[in-house]
Amino acid sequence: MSEIDMAVSKPEIMQPYIWLQTPDGAIQQVEQVIAMFCPFICQEVIQKGTGSSKNCAICLPQRVTPTILSLILDYCRFHQVPGRSNKERKSYDEKFMRMDTKQLCELTSAADSLQLKPLVDLTSRTLARVIEGKSPEEIRGIFNLPDDLTEEEKLEPLKNTTADPRIRLLNRLYAKKRKELKERERLKNVEVEEEHVDDRSVDDLLSFINGNDADPKEMKNSKNKKKNRRRKEQQMSSSLKEASELNNKEINGHNIRPQTDGANGVSEASQSNTEDSTFVPREFDDGDIDEEIDPALQEKLDREVEDFARILNSDWPERMQELLSLGQERKAMPFTSNGNSFLRRNA
Amino acid sequence: MEPEDDKSETSTTISTLPDSILCNILSFLPTRTSIATSVLSRRWRHLWKHLHVLNLDGYSFNTPELSRDHVEDRFVDFVNEVLQQVQVRRIQKFRLEGEVRNYSCTLSFWIDAVTSGPHLQELYLSLWNSSGSFYTLPYSVFSCTSLVSLILKGDIIVSFDNLQSLQLPSLKNLDLEIISTELDKLLSLCPALETLKVFIFFNSGGIDPNEIHVPRSLKRLTLESEACDSTVDHLEIHTPSLEYLDIALVACYSQISVRTYPNLVEACLNICFDDMHIDWMPKLLNAVCRTKFLALQASTTACLICVPSLEFPQFFCLVRLQIGFEFFNSRVLIDLLHCCCKLEALLIHACESVSYGCLYGEPVEPSSWTQPVSVPSCVVSHLNIIEFRDYEDLEEEHEFIAYVIERGLVLKTVTIHTRTFTDQEIKDHILKKLSVVPMGSSICQLKLD
Numbered sequence: 001m002s003e004i005d006m007a008v009s010k011p012e013i014m015q016p017y018i019w020l021q022t023p024d025g026a027i028q029q030v031e032q033v034i035a036m037f038c039p040f041i042c043q044e045v046i047q048k049g050t051g052s053s054k055n056c057a058i059c060l061p062q063r064v065t066p067t068i069l070s071l072i073l074d075y076c077r078f079h080q081v082p083g084r085s086n087k088e089r090k091s092y093d094e095k096f097m098r099m100d101t102k103q104l105c106e107l108t109s110a111a112d113s114l115q116l117k118p119l120v121d122l123t124s125r126t127l128a129r130v131i132e133g134k135s136p137e138e139i140r141g142i143f144n145l146p147d148d149l150t151e152e153e154k155l156e157p158l159k160n161t162t163a164d165p166r167i168r169l170l171n172r173l174y175a176k177k178r179k180e181l182k183e184r185e186r187l188k189n190v191e192v193e194e195e196h197v198d199d200r201s202v203d204d205l206l207s208f209i210n211g212n213d214a215d216p217k218e219m220k221n222s223k224n225k226k227k228n229r230r231r232k233e234q235q236m237s238s239s240l241k242e243a244s245e246l247n248n249k250e251i252n253g254h255n256i257r258p259q260t261d262g263a264n265g266v267s268e269a270s271q272s273n274t275e276d277s278t279f280v281p282r283e284f285d286d287g288d289i290d291e292e293i294d295p296a297l298q299e300k301l302d303r304e305v306e307d308f309a310r311i312l313n314s315d316w317p318e319r320m321q322e323l324l325s326l327g328q329e330r331k332a333m334p335f336t337s338n339g340n341s342f343l344r345r346n347a
Numbered sequence: 348m349e350p351e352d353d354k355s356e357t358s359t360t361i362s363t364l365p366d367s368i369l370c371n372i373l374s375f376l377p378t379r380t381s382i383a384t385s386v387l388s389r390r391w392r393h394l395w396k397h398l399h400v401l402n403l404d405g406y407s408f409n410t411p412e413l414s415r416d417h418v419e420d421r422f423v424d425f426v427n428e429v430l431q432q433v434q435v436r437r438i439q440k441f442r443l444e445g446e447v448r449n450y451s452c453t454l455s456f457w458i459d460a461v462t463s464g465p466h467l468q469e470l471y472l473s474l475w476n477s478s479g480s481f482y483t484l485p486y487s488v489f490s491c492t493s494l495v496s497l498i499l500k501g502d503i504i505v506s507f508d509n510l511q512s513l514q515l516p517s518l519k520n521l522d523l524e525i526i527s528t529e530l531d532k533l534l535s536l537c538p539a540l541e542t543l544k545v546f547i548f549f550n551s552g553g554i555d556p557n558e559i560h561v562p563r564s565l566k567r568l569t570l571e572s573e574a575c576d577s578t579v580d581h582l583e584i585h586t587p588s589l590e591y592l593d594i595a596l597v598a599c600y601s602q603i604s605v606r607t608y609p610n611l612v613e614a615c616l617n618i619c620f621d622d623m624h625i626d627w628m629p630k631l632l633n634a635v636c637r638t639k640f641l642a643l644q645a646s647t648t649a650c651l652i653c654v655p656s657l658e659f660p661q662f663f664c665l666v667r668l669q670i671g672f673e674f675f676n677s678r679v680l681i682d683l684l685h686c687c688c689k690l691e692a693l694l695i696h697a698c699e700s701v702s703y704g705c706l707y708g709e710p711v712e713p714s715s716w717t718q719p720v721s722v723p724s725c726v727v728s729h730l731n732i733i734e735f736r737d738y739e740d741l742e743e744e745h746e747f748i749a750y751v752i753e754r755g756l757v758l759k760t761v762t763i764h765t766r767t768f769t770d771q772e773i774k775d776h777i778l779k780k781l782s783v784v785p786m787g788s789s790i791c792q793l794k795l796d
Contacts, residue, residue, distance in 0.1 A: 101361075102360060105360035105361045105364065106360055108364060108368060109360065109363065109364055109368075112364075112365075112368055120368065120371065121371070124368065124371045124372045124374075124375060125375045127372045128372050128373070128374075128375035128376050129375075131372070131376065131380070131384065132376055132377075132380055136383075136384075136386050136387055139384075139387055140387060140388070143361045143362075145361075145362070145387050145388040145390075145391070146388050146389075147388065148388055148389045149386060149388065149389060149392065153386075153392070154386045
């Protein structure tokens, strides 16, 4: 459309001035190029055709007072000029932001109502800087926020009251894995390593991977046998164990005190203790985490920990090998699907 | 004015801001701080859970009493908690910096989770591992169709087995400062890329393609290599929309392909060629001849000097020229000025240190001043600002300045910066010498510091 056509069909676009009315009733005219920098004004002009004269001035939103409007127009006046370098704009913005917090808030509010996103971001950033590094009391003072939370509420911003066991599981595993790796490095030349070679069948692994939600108890029997074998092997390599409260129980070998009552619980709990020599527990006490989980869940977790660990054990050496050389091929993660479900909680 | 009134007005103001703006404010804070705001008041208690931006800083968890591994565990726990309580699929920006010692699998889970959301626009990872291990970026990043900006720094590897079903259709900004990537393959996934910034580490196996084909949509290219033995053989920059070019590397190219960039606004060249490829320099200059701002670093100028009978292209649009010399050479400068008919600002940096060692067998000949046959037209008609850094009052430097002052009819300011620690006596002497030069422009101001 040529300029002349535009002038005929939409005369207001050709005019250099736009009329604006602030909430107090006052009307003023502003150069078009400057005012049109605000999307809100742009919309009003194009969609509703207002602003072309004093009689049909654009009504600005409630929060745009005359003082604030003049600030906003200053901003627009500077930034609508295309030839400015980034440096210039940045330095202007810095100077522009020198105002008290109260005015900052008003400006943010007004810019938001005019849909002037760059200015909203600028003021938000500045307000963020005001908040950063200050204590809650100071912030409440600056913004005059009511101190209306109970002491209890204040103490638990991030407490995960649902105690997601899987996440904790993952954390524990990685801690254990890390310890194991350290051990391995230390004992690189020791033949003992080979006794830890995993001799589980592929079927077991597959059934674990595929039957993620399958009842672990079904697989318990075959695993028990393997665990017994492992336990014997591990007792021979006592030098590997790091001292910990769980391991202390295990030194006697077969005389392990059950963590819980119940026949199944006994063997399961004892198995998990022996596994510790393969993946040594953390240095610091994670007993406090376990306290929150009831014993039945604890067994289940321990079982899952072992299973999980076995998966990791099987291909970890190869993984490490790959990781240490460049140009590695990316292997599919055996537990990727599990991983997503870990995080796809009810958040 | 009563203080109480003031206060209550403030409280209405920030508290009247809608949640979306308060969240916007929080999005500029480190996530840890955002969560801390939940103790401020009832209104702020759950605000952080609506955040769409995560700024996770592993370094901030460092405390001297705890071991690094323990610190890392706390950080991992923290992020896991956060990801459970925010809406992961609504996350727009995910920024994480820290050291990844033991938790790279968890990190991949997190990345998989955020990239699966349809709103992820920016992914920023800065991982510097003291242990020397590195992190491989999961594939989920490369099928993230909403991603607009990808910034990777540190010990990260980007590599592909095959590119099927991988695409980054929305990616506009790519910033890589990582130890290894298959750059060309990565670029082939980004048809809409507008800004590309690549920094090649001094590392064999760094970003080491033999060919780099830059997407045609590219507007801004910054290519920097620390390596003095870069092995890029074929660099193709066929981007008609290129507006900004910043290259800093050693060129041992056997085959470079550039075109004239008609939209070029700014070019910064810091290129060092070895003997055999010096003849590529005219080609490069030709390609940037339409630029408005040109910056030539000392290494590039050194190359220029060594090219036998170099003919500069006409820089039709050049308005500002910044040129650095290891040793000031007026001949080259005058030749260049002859080709910049519209030049308005000239910044000279003598004694600039060279980024790349001189690769030439021939020693640099000391140059001396020879009176030009004709005055460059820009000096007479357009040049109004001259700035000279690290002025040593060498005869050649003095003669050049004097020449320009005399003939510059529209000069406004001539600013001379002497080298640091120059005696005041010497400065006064310089000023005196220059003040007696007859000024071609009546409004010219001479400044010295």
